[in-house]
Amino acid sequence: MKEVLRFENVSMRYHTKQGETVAVQDLNFSIREGEFTAIIGPSGCGKTTLLSLAAGLLAPSNGRILSSGVSFGYMLQRDELFPWRTIEKNLYLPLEIKGTNTPKNRERALALAEKYGLKQFLKSYPSALSGGMRQRAALIRTLALNPDVLLLDEPFSALDYQTRLNVCNDVYKIIREENKTALLITHDISEAISVADKIFVLSKRPAKILSEHVVSFPEDEPLKRRENKEFSKWFEILWEELNS
Amino acid sequence: MKYPMTRLGEYTQEHLDYLKRQKKKNATITVARVAILLVLLLIWELAARFEWVNPFITSSPSRIIKTIGGLYADGTLFYHVGTTLSETLIGFFIAVAVGYSVALLLWWSEIFRKVSEPYLVVLNALPKIALGPLIIIWCGTGSEAIIFMTVLIGLIVAILNMLGGFMSTDENKLLLLKSMGASKWQILTKLVLPSALPEFISMLKINVGMAWIGSIMGEYIVSKAGIGYLIVYGGQVFKLDLVMSAVLILCVLAAAMYALVSLLEKLVVKNTQ
Ligand SMILES: Nc1ncnc2c1ncn2[C@@H]1O[C@H](COP(=O)(O)OP(=O)(O)O)[C@@H](O)[C@H]1O
Numbered sequence: 058m059k060e061v062l063r064f065e066n067v068s069m070r071y072h073t074k075q076g077e078t079v080a081v082q083d084l085n086f087s088i089r090e091g092e093f094t095a096i097i098g099p100s101g102c103g104k105t106t107l108l109s110l111a112a113g114l115l116a117p118s119n120g121r122i123l124s125s126g127v128s129f130g131y132m133l134q135r136d137e138l139f140p141w142r143t144i145e146k147n148l149y150l151p152l153e154i155k156g157t158n159t160p161k162n163r164e165r166a167l168a169l170a171e172k173y174g175l176k177q178f179l180k181s182y183p184s185a186l187s188g189g190m191r192q193r194a195a196l197i198r199t200l201a202l203n204p205d206v207l208l209l210d211e212p213f214s215a216l217d218y219q220t221r222l223n224v225c226n227d228v229y230k231i232i233r234e235e236n237k238t239a240l241l242i243t244h245d246i247s248e249a250i251s252v253a254d255k256i257f258v259l260s261k262r263p264a265k266i267l268s269e270h271v272v273s274f275p276e277d278e279p280l281k282r283r284e285n286k287e288f289s290k291w292f293e294i295l296w297e298e299l300n301s
Numbered sequence: 302m303k304y305p306m307t308r309l310g311e312y313t314q315e316h317l318d319y320l321k322r323q324k325k326k327n328a329t330i331t332v333a334r335v336a337i338l339l340v341l342l343l344i345w346e347l348a349a350r351f352e353w354v355n356p357f358i359t360s361s362p363s364r365i366i367k368t369i370g371g372l373y374a375d376g377t378l379f380y381h382v383g384t385t386l387s388e389t390l391i392g393f394f395i396a397v398a399v400g401y402s403v404a405l406l407l408w409w410s411e412i413f414r415k416v417s418e419p420y421l422v423v424l425n426a427l428p429k430i431a432l433g434p435l436i437i438i439w440c441g442t443g444s445e446a447i448i449f450m451t452v453l454i455g456l457i458v459a460i461l462n463m464l465g466g467f468m469s470t471d472e473n474k475l476l477l478l479k480s481m482g483a484s485k486w487q488i489l490t491k492l493v494l495p496s497a498l499p500e501f502i503s504m505l506k507i508n509v510g511m512a513w514i515g516s517i518m519g520e521y522i523v524s525k526a527g528i529g530y531l532i533v534y535g536g537q538v539f540k541l542d543l544v545m546s547a548v549l550i551l552c553v554l555a556a557a558m559y560a561l562v563s564l565l566e567k568l569v570v571k572n573t574q
């Protein structure tokens with residue numbers, strides 16, 4: 058499988074009046090097409106920074122970030138649906154921004170919404186939807202531009218535990234079904250194990266890569282993975298590494 | 302938007318009781334409000350009528366009605382009301398429009414924002430009435446001077462309030478738009494302006510008050526007509542009935558203008574939680 062994104066000795070420093078913060082240091086890793094990669098690290102270690110670098114929203118202080126001309130779609134911790142727009146209009150937002158708000162693209166977005174159970178909510182405002190439904194709408198909005206790679210910044214952490222498990226399951230299935238490459242960053246070890254093909258473990262700030270694990274389960278669904286005996290073994294391994 | 306839980310006919314008795322109680326409570330509040338007003342007016346009237354107080358100084362409801370009737374009869378009521386109303390409205394709209402535009406400019410350019418900050422702070426703190434003599438010299442003693450005063454009083458407040466609204470745009474929503482590759486113009490029109498709508502409305506509300514302060518204060522300094530003029534004139538010739546009548550008219554007009562803004566709020570700010 059070909060590489061879609063590659064970090065080469067990437068470092069990133071923030072400059073503020075209070076001083077200089079090294080957010081990430083000498084990162085080397087790559088992600089491959091079709092893979093679901095998870096990066097775990099403690100809070101404040103530089104995960105969001107890493108994702109912003111990947112999306113090209115920030116330029117690295119040192120090193121290079123190579124991508125094979127793929128397009129990125131960003132999904133944030135909260136759904137960030139605009140409360141003054143209906144769900145339908147929210148889905149069209151990225152199309153408007155890109156200037157590709159054509160009937161064909163709108164139809165594509167609507168088809169996705171319908172396929173993944175949002176049809177009845179299209180004319181509703183976000184406040185009428187549950188947290189899980191809203192996060193699903195946020196995913197469909199991200200998919201509306203048909204990006205090659207999804208960048209997920211702790212997309213479930215604002216949800217309560219029950220909802221988080223279910224939405225994670227949903228989102229995973231949608232991403233698989235749409236054949237997207239995904240890069241998930243999270244501080245939640247079990248979430249990473251339940252979805253990832255590959256896991257990178259980050260150190261405390263400045264984030265460095267401590268280890269890389271290829272994860273494979275016979276089950277292809279987060280909720281089922283969690284029931285597998287292997288799951289807790291993985292959890293122990295990663296827990297050790299994160300807290301060492 | 303909420304789901305209609307059940308249709309009206311399907312509400313439980315408990316919920317119907319709740320609705321009834323709520324309705325009763327609201328009715329009680331309204332009745333109490335009106336009653337307090339009526340009782341106060343009655344006491345005022347009686348106190349003046351039986352000369353417990355000097356009606357020459359305190360006026361009374363019936364004298365106020367008579368005075369307003371007199372103004373209406375000699376045709377000056379609408380002249381004075383119209384003068385002040387137009388000054389207030391023109392001043393209000395100029396302050397709001399210019400304030401909004403300047404706030405936009407300041408949002409757009411960080412340098413501009415930083416440079417102008419001390420000026421805004423000082424201008425905001427300055428009591429505008431101190432500029433009275435200057436205004437007379439610059440604008441004369443006509444309506445222009447009063448409109449100028451109204452604008453002056455409302456403008457800085459409008460700028461600061463709107464800028465606050467624009468600057469408090471949600472960081473994560475900004476990040477989201479940037480990740481989609483939005484231009485600054487798109488960020489402005491798709492996110493900043495709509496999300497600052499509540500601040501816009503609250504700025505309008507504040508500026509209704511500011512505009513009345515401005516126009517009445519302006520009329521105190523210079524004027525030949527208007528409600529503020531009636532108040533000053535009434536004070537000078539010791540016609541307290543006239544002063545009270547003018548204040549009453551002012552209350553009604555200010556309340557009406559505030560109500561209009563509230564109505565606008567109901568119409569536009571529906572879905573921004
Ligand atoms: N815009 C910024 N300016 C200055 N420092 C920042 C900025 N963004 C993040 N940081 C700092 O960089 C570090 C990493 O932040 P972040 O990437 O958000 O971590 P995480 O997502 O893992 O919680 C933190 O110490 C944070 O304070």
Ligand SMILES: [Mg+2]
Nearest residue numbers: 104105106210
């Ligand atoms: Mg983060």
